[in-house]
Amino acid sequence: MDFLQPSTMAEALAAKAEHPGAVPIAGGTDVMVEMNFDKHRPPALLDVTRVSELTEWGMDDGRVRLGAGVSYTRIIDELGDRLPGLAMASRTVGSPQIRNRGTVGGNLGAASPAGDAHPALLAADAEIELQSTAGTRVVKAHEFYLGVKRNAARRDELITAIVLTPPSGPQQFCKIGTRNAMVISVAAFGLALHPDRRVVRTGIGSVAPTPRRAYAAEEFLAAELESAGLWESRAELPTALAREFGEKVKAAGAPIDDVRGTAAYRLHSLAVMARRAVTWAWTDYRTARGT
């Protein structure tokens, strides 16, 4: 097996162009598990941890540019104020040891429907930056997940960053699993209110072949908030509205039965989480903590 260890972005992109079959390795928390099980013997590994553009984050014109290789631990510690939704999701990934190594770029590379970063990225309208020697392109999160463990990156491309405008309103992330730590979620839900744009965004995990948004639920809630003048009045959120939102989020799921839970249980959990999340987020909005 070849082991490629570039130290600059240019070297990394050249290596990926020359060896499109090389498997990038960041935190290794997915790649190593597969290798240790002998499920996967890649012809080459491409270590991306020494490329500083990938392991840094910064602000650019009000937007966060989060290098694909920034660990969950650093997101929790350094970005909790700017990206609370992603930080909340990061706190639930694996164990402390996994969070010290694991990265959002790796979560995107694996593109598992159960990946915890995805609902938060979808709810924040994040964009994924992909680079190759041919140039840079940007794919919206909701267009990035193509199928079970398939994503929009081409074989010659690296996932280089996640670019997003911090949502102007409150954010929530909820996940249900079998144990508190190291749970692969049975169902997960991300929510962000964007009062500046008067829109609601969602992301659902583990309840469909790919992470996805619950479009109808988003439109329904935004329209109701608008017509009742709730964005301005910041009056209480009617419980019937929260419940209806939960039902509409549930309708976006298309889960399977597996060892971690039946489809019916996943959908039920999803509706409950969505109802709670919107209630909490709205309370934050009313008390203006999240704006």
Added chain:
Amino acid sequence: MQLSVNGQSRDLELDNRTTLLDALREHLGLIGSKKGCDHGQCGACTVLLDGRRTNACLVLAVTCAGREVATIEGLAGPDGLHPVQQAFVEHDGFQCGYCTPGQIMSAVGMLEEFERGWPSAVTGEVQPAGLTAPEIRERMSGNLCRCGAYVGILAALTDVASRS
């Protein structure tokens, strides 16, 4: 390659697929770090990599060149056991001892993380004054113990945390 372990530089010849855990155990004879699951779930292989607790089974040794690895073998000082080791002994923090090196290395990393003010999933918006039992349990959740010595581990860590 050269690997710096417990402050000593060691020369090694390794296949580039060798994990840090196998390099420590099979090539350097440091068998304190245990292989419980080999896929990141049990924490028995926990070491500190540049001060951060890490599952050695999920790291390739070649990626550790130029980094500092700390294992259980290097924890005790010239004056005796590390305070976390001492507390495990005093509070019966183990039965068979298989998970113990990983628990102890993880705890050392955990205490340092708490010191820096890193929040956990159970931390609310206000940082608690000290390491409460729920905080310790959450922060040690990457280390499993098949013998169920959790009561002793919790007591040991509560004790260490209250002293520091």
